[in-house]
Amino acid sequence: MFIRRIHHIRHSISPQRTHGAVRRLLALLSAIAMTATVAACGQANTTNATGTDGTTKVTFMLSWAPDTNHIGVYVAKNKGYFKQAGLDVDIVAVAQAGAEQAVNNGQADFALSNLTNVGVYAVKGAKIKQVMQVQQKPSAIWCALASNTSITRPKDLDGKTFATFGSSESDAVVRRMIQTDGGKGEFDKVTVGTSTFQTLSSGKADFGGFYATWEGVQASMYGPKLNCFTEPDYGVPGNADTIGIITNDKTISTNPTLVRKFVQAAKKGYEYAYSHPNDAASILVKEAPDANLKPAFVKRSMKTIVDGNYWGDPAKIKDGSFTFGTNDVKGAQEYFDFLAKEDAYTDSHGTVVHNAPKARDLATDEFLK
CATH class of the missing domain: 3.40.190.10 (Periplasmic binding protein-like II)
Structure with missing residues (x-):
């Protein structure tokens, strides 16, 4: 679902x-x-x-x-x-x-x-x-903390932990982005409690999903700084x-x-x-x-x-x-x-x-x- x-x-x-x-x-x-x-x-x-x-x-x-x-x-x-x-x-x-x-x-x-x-x-x-x-x-962005230097491109998400609520859609999108960038599309998942930002900052996960027109603005103005990838650039079709x-x-x-x-x-x-x-x-x-x-x-x-x-x-x-x-x-x-x-x-x-x-x-x- x-x-x-x-x-x-x-x-x-x-x-x-x-x-x-x-x-x-x-x-x-x-x-x-x-x-x-x-x-x-x-x-x-x-x-x-x-x-x-x-x-x-x-x-x-x-x-x-x-x-x-x-x-x-x-x-x-x-x-x-x-x-x-x-x-x-x-x-x-x-x-x-x-x-x-x-x-x-x-x-x-x-x-x-x-x-x-x-x-x-x-x-x-x-x-x-x-x-x-x-x-x-699309305005969805998939991001890691900018301080996490091990992630510079979607391929680097292989083997990392995704902050998620178990969405089949999100899994499909992330998998396609990683594979398009040359990775296997394999990643671990952790269920987010209340804040994806907090989950990343605590080290419980390495990346998560946000939206450029809202959370992306929030991160830019108030932090934490993010390193993000967009769906259309990495093989996710359509809008x-x-x-x-x-x-x-x-x-x-x-x-x-x-x-x-x-x-x-x-x-x-x-x-x-x-x-x-x-x-x-x-x-x-x-x-x-x-x-x-x-x-x-x-x-x-x-x-x-x-x-x-x-x-x-x-x-x-x-x-x-x-x-x-x-x-x-x-x-x-x-x-x-x-x-x-x-x-x-x-x-x-x-x-x-x-x-x-x-x-x-x-x-x-x-x-x-």
Whole structure:
């Protein structure tokens, strides 16, 4: 079982305590819970209430603690884009069983997720779909402490200890990177307690997984210094981090107007954040006070996103040759096929599924224009 981009603990977390390890732990728990419930629960019959001001009440669920992946939704709310669309959006903490299951069951109208997660849940019986993709290229990084001079390239990870939560996906990715660099792809593993950073610093593990736009920024600003490798440079195909907004199939079929309004307003929020990163960072800090985010940290995260063109090429967005929010089904499918070959998919009964989910059936761009 695995979930890309793992859910954060729901209480307040400062950037110094944020780490991919916690995301992986909660995702693993979510996947376990889902195995027993998603197929049975199905999609709830929900009707969106209308407020006294005539707006339609909508619930958007975080996929972990507030961060720059969610920033466009916070901007859209702060700037009044949702209200202009006739929506009263409530941004809520991630459910215990995960945002994907909450959307599948109708407990939330929309949530942040990614096509990799949607594929995992679809194999287990969920009926959810991604309706806008924000991130257009992978941000996962696999790192050792810079002070560990025995690791200078993925091949050096052979025989070392991986700080993990037992994710089949992570194992497949690390193995492929090592083998592409000329190694055997053999490594030991240790289960992370709370912090991958702490696990590496204590010497209990030699390397672990992080994300360039968040933990990578954290390490750069606050330490510890890292030596990192990226997936595409070492043989992992496709786009693993297709982060975007999801809803369930029933909402799409019964209330497409609601989906279009939400997507259009959220898209406007993300586009504003991409063009005005510092202002958007200030909005996130203001709108999510319980997250205890430091303004300088959030601004640096947004700078990393903008400088790295993580949300798309600004020039192509400006000239209209690329529509912001387009789903990368080709890149997602390449990654899905890779995971299927590694036997990383299981159904709701825990049985290995050898056929990869079809990305084209799990995403739609119809609400972007």
